[in-house]
Amino acid sequence: MTTSTSTSAYPPLQARRFNPRILLFVLVFGFLLGAPLYVFIDSALSGGVKKRSDGAYEVNLQAMSNFVFDQTGGALTDVPKQWRELDGKRIITDGEIAPGSLKSRGLDQQFELVFSVAKCCFSGPPQIQHFVKANVPESNLKKVNWDAASRVRVEGVLKVEVTRDPVTHVITGVYHLTVDRLDSL
Numbered sequence: 001m002t003t004s005t006s007t008s009a010y011p012p013l014q015a016r017r018f019n020p021r022i023l024l025f026v027l028v029f030g031f032l033l034g035a036p037l038y039v040f041i042d043s044a045l046s047g048g049v050k051k052r053s054d055g056a057y058e059v060n061l062q063a064m065s066n067f068v069f070d071q072t073g074g075a076l077t078d079v080p081k082q083w084r085e086l087d088g089k090r091i092i093t094d095g096e097i098a099p100g101s102l103k104s105r106g107l108d109q110q111f112e113l114v115f116s117v118a119k120c121c122f123s124g125p126p127q128i129q130h131f132v133k134a135n136v137p138e139s140n141l142k143k144v145n146w147d148a149a150s151r152v153r154v155e156g157v158l159k160v161e162v163t164r165d166p167v168t169h170v171i172t173g174v175y176h177l178t179v180d181r182l183d184s185l
Contacts (some may be wrong), residue, residue, distance in 0.1 A: 002114075047082055056090040058153065059113035064093075064164050064175070065130040074171055079129070091177070092162040094153050094185060097146075098131060109136045113154060113177070132158075132175040136182070142183045151185040 048063025067080050076084065098112040113132040134154065136144055146152065159176040 006136060033178060047157065049086070053094070054090050059086065059091045059158075060091045061093045061095045061113070061132070063128070064084060065115060066143045067129065069127060069129045069174070071128060071171060074128075074162055074174075076160070079160060079162075084160050084171070086158050089158055090155070090180075091158045092153065092155045093132075094151060097152060109138075109141070114150075114167055117150075124141055128171050129174045131173070132177050134177045134179050135174040136179040144179075146181045153185055154179055155181040 014055045046060075048060035050058040051057060064083055067083075069078055093113070095113045095115045096117045098117060099112050111134050113134050114130055134156070154177065156179040159178070160174065161176060163173045163176070164170060165171060165172050
């Protein structure tokens, strides 16, 4: 009597080893899905403001400008409380310098900062709360490391105040920043 022994080209399931390509695929896919998800959840949980160990606040400029504000009759009380509470605080934020703020010789001492020149105004014309009026004092000009990059990181003291033109009474600003440091990203 002949017994047939089955020989297969594949080892039994228990004997197969783990394939490193699968691990690499899972890690890459997890990063591509997880990184944006982490940023979204982190921003939602923090509300766009994180206090750092040095006392400064990291502020998401897009979140700070994302509220309805009456462009003609707006008042300080119309600015959400979490943003009004940053008045007089040291903040660090990332954004872009609005094109109208640039002079032929480069960056001026006064400029406007926006979270994104291209993406700021999907819902219509630019709103005053989308812009931060920034001023670099003479004493801090040496701390400006700007090389015409599209994104910058700005650190300074924020003043939350609805300002108006004295003649026309048009709102000219909501956020005002005295810049201590500016770096290209």
